[in-house]
Each structure stands twice: as C-alpha cells, then as structure tokens.
Amino acid sequence: MDGGCLYEATEEVIAHHEAGHAVIRVLFRIPFTKVSILSDGDTAGRVVPLPNRTVNVSNDRAFYRMTMTALAGFAAEEQFVFGESVWVERIGADDIEDLFGLWKIRNREYPVHIEDPSLRDQYQKAIDAQWANFLLDSRCEAEDLVCEQWRAIETLAKALLEKKEMGASEVRQLVRPLLH
Numbered sequence: 001m002d003g004g005c006l007y008e009a010t011e012e013v014i015a016h017h018e019a020g021h022a023v024i025r026v027l028f029r030i031p032f033t034k035v036s037i038l039s040d041g042d043t044a045g046r047v048v049p050l051p052n053r054t055v056n057v058s059n060d061r062a063f064y065r066m067t068m069t070a071l072a073g074f075a076a077e078e079q080f081v082f083g084e085s086v087w088v089e090r091i092g093a094d095d096i097e098d099l100f101g102l103w104k105i106r107n108r109e110y111p112v113h114i115e116d117p118s119l120r121d122q123y124q125k126a127i128d129a130q131w132a133n134f135l136l137d138s139r140c141e142a143e144d145l146v147c148e149q150w151r152a153i154e155t156l157a158k159a160l161l162e163k164k165e166m167g168a169s170e171v172r173q174l175v176r177p178l179l180h
C-alpha cells in the first residue's frame with residue numbers, strides 16, 4: 001500500500017488494507033506466498049504473489065478477479081476508517097496504477113502515435129473517460145465485496161496485527177470458514 005491520504009496510515013489501517021487484498025485473493029483462489037504488514041522501506045505492507053507468475057487477465061472473469069483483488073485494499077481500509085464505503089481519490093497510488101496497467105493490457109490500449117495534436121487529444125480524452133468509468137463501476141463492486149466479506153477481513157487484520165506476517169496456507173485456514 002502507499003500513503004498520500006486524508007488520514008494517518010496507522011498499523012491498523014495497513015493491516016485492514018492488506019487483509020482486504022488477501023481475503024479477496026482467497027475468495028477467488030488467486031495464489032500468493034504471504035501477507036505482511038512489516039515495512040520493507042518501499043511499502044508499509046504487501047501481499048507477496050507467487051514468484052515468476054504473470055498476472056492472468058486472459059478472459060473477463062480472470063480480469064474481474066484481479067480488479068477486485070487490486071481494489072479491495074483501499075475499499076477495506078476505507079471501510080475500517082470511516083465505517084462505510086467512502087472512496088478517497090488515489091491518484092498515482094500503486095494499486096490503482098497497477099490496475100491501470102492491467103486494464104490497458106486487457107483493452108489493448110497501447111500507446112499509439114497520432115500526428116494530429118487535436119486527434120491525439122481526443123483519443124486521450126476517450127481513453128481517460130473509459131478508464132474513469134471502469135474505475136467507478138469497479139470500485140462500487142469492490143466495496144460491496146469487502147462488505148460481504150467484512151468478518152473475514154477483520155479477523156485476518158487482527159491476526160496480522162499480532163503476527164505481522166502470515167503465510168498463505170495459514171491465511172487460508174483462518175479465512176476460509178468465514179467466507180460466504
């Protein structure tokens with residue numbers, strides 16, 4: 001996760017953020033190695049994916065799952081901080097930038113060279129609008145998903161605050177009975 005926010009990223013906030021990512025991964029059976037709330041200098045916490053594994057966005061279902069996983073971190077921390085779904089703008093946040101990258105791959109929106117500046121401008125505006133719509137719809141879905149799985153997220157966040165780092169099988173064991 002990353003900072004630049006309206007509230008302080010306390011350890012509890014970080015634990016809920018990472019628990020959001022991890023619980024949705026367990027729900028959708030997206031593998032990972034471990035989840036940690038220990039700072040590594042770059043980030044305050046992280047869910048570590050399996051090594052040498054490319055993200056699967058080959059079909060709509062897989063892309064949907066990756067989208068929900070990416071957005072569940074912020075949705076969970078906002079649910080924790082505000083007690084309801086409040087979306088804070090996160091321009092430049094790693095989770096959102098990563099998702100933008102996946103979205104471009106899924107939509108084949110590679111950078112194109114357009115000579116005419118006004119056409120180029122139009123093209124860019126159309127892409128930006130599509131992305132903004134996609135993000136708006138997806139974040140609503142991620143908020144609903146996080147609310148549905150809130151008990152599992154809270155339970156994992158508590159365990160993370162105690163242990164700081166948990167392996168994937170330990171996380172699955174704790175979380176699976178609480179999913180619905």
Ligand SMILES: [Zn+2]
Pocket residue numbers: 001002017021073074095
């Ligand atoms: Zn995150």
